[in-house]
Amino acid sequence: MMHADQPALSAEKRGPILFTNVRIFDGTAKALSAGEVLIQGNRIKKVATGGEKLPRASAEVVDGGGATLMPGLINAHCHMSYTGPQNMGHIPPEEHTLITARQAKIILDHGMTAAVGAGSAKPRLxxxxxxxxxxxxxxxxxxxxATPEITVTGGLGDSRQLHMHHNELAHYFDGPHELRRIVREYCREGVDVVKLMISGDHLIPNFCDADQTAMDEDEVAVGTHIAHQRGRTLNCHARNPESIKRAIKYGIQRIYHATLADEESLDLLEANKDKHWIVPALGFTYATAYEAGDFGISPATAEKWGFVDELAKGAETMKKMHKRGIRILPFGDYGFPWTPHGTDTRDFRHFQKMLGFKPYEILRAATAYGAEAFGKPNELGQVKAGYLADLVMLDGNPLEDLDLFLDQANILMIMKDGDFHKALQPIRKVRARQAAE
Ligand SMILES: [Zn+2]
Known part of the structure; x- marks a missing residue:
């Protein structure tokens, strides 16, 4: 439903659009296929490859000029309201709402047409x-x-100090009784997703390290029970084996990090691989280890805090998961000062270099598997008849150049729900290459 003031023609009013002369990455295939895609309303009506032509009559024909057409990216670990460099707890709600709205546009501008909230910096942002x-x-x-990150006293996100009042990001609780009320309250307010901080983290080694489990089992049991009862899904912060096993036992769909998984938790994940998606957010670990010097975390400090070790261990664990067919997704924890929104697709190179993913596996994880984690595997993340028309067009082949999304000039078109967020831009690189051939 579009607002009446919106000048652009919405998918409801516009006639069919036929994209011709495009090379399609369908979300799962190992290679691009030349073809045509017909959009009707907010859905993909037909896809033709192998030289088949779709009927032109009554459709607006858009010549893609040899560009790549693919599903919009789907981020299963998105902190839309996270920003920097200021302490996020100290941003007044009014400013913070505007910042979040601005970042929503930045995320879509980079070709990400769907995202799962991974923790909101204030309750209703x-x-x-x-x-x-x-x-x-x-x-x-x-x-x-999402809810804010829901954590226990002394868990990740609790940076309070006695006698020193300041506002922070997380929502703190202790005990099942308190958590029951908190989750019910957020469901009432309208969240889709509940976020629980089950394990500790390197960021807070003095309170609760990554190999420690902060949230007790009776707390996880109650939090997940209320969320499921109200038809919500869950995310969790879980680095160590115990926290991962707890997430599996209580049906938490998206498990963030999981970097210290042991053989037993890997076996459990493999046995339940259709129910859980792992989002390691190694891009954050990488940037914290090597690139956060301007923000007070020198490489030496990061190494002392365990980030270099964590990166190596995390990469090894993800390689094991990948071999077992466990779904590992890119993105996650962008929105910190040293990982700004819009740079999320740097993860594509990390997945290639650190985890040995093939380019098509990376793009499949960023589209078709992302759609599974989003809860719409049969409607999003693929260029397929009947699916929602969330599409991007690229100047180049993303299977050959994993950095394409980092430069907005390469993103020629962005369509969400059948509407153009970005109308088709002139194509340069592909044309130049065609001319040279
Ligand atoms: Zn996160």
């Missing part, structure tokens, strides 16, 4: 911005609004 996006007032990806 995700909810409010999602509602504005869905109403058509502001641009942004399809979005599942």
């Amino acid at each position: 995700d909810i409010a911005v999602r509602n504005e996006i869905n109403a058509g007032y502001i641009p942004g990806p399809r979005y599942l609004a």
Whole structure:
């Protein structure tokens, strides 16, 4: 539903669009196929490859000029409201809402047409911005609004100090009784996703390190019970084996990090690989280890805190998971000062270099598997008849150049729900290459 003031023609009013002369990455295939794609309303009506022509009559024909057409990217670990460099707890809600709305546009501008909230920096930021996006007032990806990071006293996100009041990101609790109320309250407010911080982390070695489990089992049991009872899904921060096993036992769909998984937790993940998606967010670990010097974390400090070790261990664990067919997804934890929104696709290179993923496996994880983690495996993440028309067009072949998404000039077109967020731009690189051949 578009707002009446919106000047662009919405998918509801516009006639069919036929993209011709495009090379299609369908979300799962190992190579591109030349073809045509017909859009009707907000859905993909037909896809033709192998020289088949779709009927031109009554459709607006858009010549793709040999560009790549592929599904929009799907981020299963998105902190839309995270920003920097200021302490996020100290940003007043009014400013923070505007920042979140601005970042929603940045995310969509980089070809990400859907995202799962991974923790909201204030209780209603995700909810409010999602509602504005869905109403058509502001641009942004399809979005599942999350709770803040829900953590126990002394867990990741609790940086309080006695006698020193300051606002922080997380929502703290202790005990099942408190958590029951908190999760019910967020469901009432309208979240889609509940985020639980089960394990500790290197960021807080003095309180609760990554190999320690912060949240007790009775707490995880109650939090997941209420979320499931109200039809919500869950994310969790879980680095060590115990926290991963807890996430599996209580049906938490998206497991963030999982970097210290042992053989037993890997066996369990493999046995349940259709129910869980792993988002390691190694890009954050990498950037913290080597690139956060300007923000007070020198490489020496990062190494002392365990980030270099964590990166190596995490990469080894992910390689084992990949061999077992466990779904590992890129993106995650962009939005910190040293990992700004819009640079998320740096993860493509990390997956190639650190985890040995093939380019098509990376793009499949960023589209078709992302759609599974988003909860719409039969409607998003593939260029397929009947699927929602969330598409991007690229000047180049993303299977050959994993950095294409990092430069917005390479993103020639962005369509979400059948509407153009970015109308087709002139193609340069592909044309130049064709002329040279
Ligand atoms: Zn996160």
